[in-house]
Amino acid sequence: MTTATHSAQAQYDLFRQRGLKLDMSRGKPAPEQLDLSNDLLDALPGFSAADGTDARNYGLGVGLPEARALFGGLLGLPAAQVVVDSSASLSLMHDVIVYALLNGVPGGQPWVGQQPVFLCPVPGYDRHFSICEARGIKMINVPLNDDGPDMDIVEQLVATDASIKGMWCVPKYSNPSGTVYSDEVVRRLAAMKTAAPDFRLMWDDAYRFHHLTDENVRIAEIIAECASAGNPDRAIVFASTSKVSWAGSGIAALASSPANIAWWTRHAGIRSIGPDKINQLRHVRLLKDVATVEALMTRHAALLKPKFDAVLAQFSAQLGDVAGVSWTVPKGGYFIDLVTPPGAAKKTIALAKEAGITLTPAGAAYPYGVDPEDSHIRIAPSFPSLLEITQAAEGIALALKVAVAG
């Protein structure tokens, strides 16, 4: 044992004695962020929608006109290509998969008898992978490069294997790496030849407005690119206000081609007589338009940025000279991907746990929970206070140092 590793162990032991108790396992907004939307608690002045619909009653499965217009503005699409439904986009993604499995998407047969496969850029979002695993869709990992999924691999796979029915994409500030897809990658995804005629891009635009810098990254718009490339029905875009207003009580949107919107509306109409339109009215009142949403997101960023900076500062200070360790510096989103030397992620997470810090389980960012190199740790700085997150980052760094020394 060298002096350096002895020191790492000693520092970790001291840290552990502080008796911290911190849950950093999920990307939950902090209470201060939720406070930004407390105007949602205000009484509505009424419940008539723009078209005269009584928002308290049944109906209007596609959502209120003003809610569709709001998301249309945010997504750069005509309101007619947007439906607003549910309180969470995850549920809309799940239901797209269900309808595709049991009924098939436009131009295809039900997936359920076809041993369907999805491509999964990794590391990625665990809840995407859980949907596939739970509902019987096989997953294939594809590497996520700095500019998005490795398109040479993706193009080759989808061109030859008709059982590949879809692909998960978080195109901007990807969970957990913060990756931003380049315009070229977006265009290749839109234009690539797929052996399956009913291939779908599940385009989770979860962090579209969730910037951490003034750069306010913009990328090519997938629906327009798919239309230009002659594949108008390929992409289904998902967005929500979960990390704009309230995480459990927001509104969500699905956007796609007219054919996909008609398909969705038909199938969602079997499940429900209409969404919670009162909550849509509340959100339209709070969020108004693109400028209002952007101003709100700037306030979120002001709360989040110091927490990200604190984590990055601790990592730089503690891990800057540790061989094989790196981390992402995201321009938006909710996560930092801490990359350890192969085989050190699980051990680091276990050591952090002993020191009172709960992290997302190792492997969570991979299909079936298996990180083949055991080298990725998802850091979620949003929920803890600035003091807590600073301490936690120190603890994680110390745990990692002990893990690589051992």
Next chain:
Amino acid sequence: MTTATHSAQAQYDLFRQRGLKLDMSRGKPAPEQLDLSNDLLDALPGFSAADGTDARNYGLGVGLPEARALFGGLLGLPAAQVVVDSSASLSLMHDVIVYALLNGVPGGQPWVGQQPVFLCPVPGYDRHFSICEARGIKMINVPLNDDGPDMDIVEQLVATDASIKGMWCVPKYSNPSGTVYSDEVVRRLAAMKTAAPDFRLMWDDAYRFHHLTDENVRIAEIIAECASAGNPDRAIVFASTSKVSWAGSGIAALASSPANIAWWTRHAGIRSIGPDKINQLRHVRLLKDVATVEALMTRHAALLKPKFDAVLAQFSAQLGDVAGVSWTVPKGGYFIDLVTPPGAAKKTIALAKEAGITLTPAGAAYPYGVDPEDSHIRIAPSFPSLLEITQAAEGIALALKVAVAG
């Protein structure tokens, strides 16, 4: 042509000239009923749940403790056997079917490969049948007698055919006939032998509190009966506030055995990180407890009863002496079933349409939209005003008289 039928035609023609325009196709609450819950618009005093949960954030897929307790009280069950989720029970029913199809219920394999069949007491609720039709479950009609489904037929079918995986039941004030299941029928459903080990009763307790008389009908409790009969996992009960508070913005509950609740929670947790808990808080604040809900339902009944009475009075006056015509006199619920001589329902509905009255399509109360005798018309008196509904009932009666005369 007799004088009587000539007179019917003349009366109908006169009615038609009034140029009415009335949609009676669905059982929507009237605006005055929705007004009863306008306190939901009031600002909440806060967003902390009974257990300290911040209702604005992710999590708690089973619902807030106080919302589960509220429904537990309403359903006569421990809160632990109740989950509160979504804004509509129809969505919970749909998702139970989806999880059963793709994953199987406790004690069974996925239904999707087994050519599953459901028994459907008829006439019944069209949206139940739409779920089966859309998701690939075959339906078999069983007669709905005055005391519930014909149990001799049901018992014989489920005992011999293992592909029969479930049955739709609206046990009280059934849609559209207002039928109340007798305690004996409830007990036979709970105790009957089923060839399928994974048979489920989809128990849509949609009108549990929706009385139209002071009798406030109570029936045997299916979950307790199933447990007593040694079939604890057989029944899944659904309820909601859709016709208690607001039809589009209520809260819904699913209740069942601990094993089914665990199963549901696991599968719903794949679809969502948690329900809209703020709306649950709002509802707990408005609805408080069983006594408060019962008082509210008395006010609904006071608005609905005169409308039902007006329809019944018109039918008695116009149709009392028409051979082969009858109608139900419900003690609760939202519908009257107008029974015509065989072959007259479609024609009556078409004639009513010409006179400006939109009714639920003929056959809607039957699987696949096919009423084998073409003799049932669902009357939904709730939404129109008292004047409108009185006129509409007159017009429907006149249309029926012309239909049977022609």
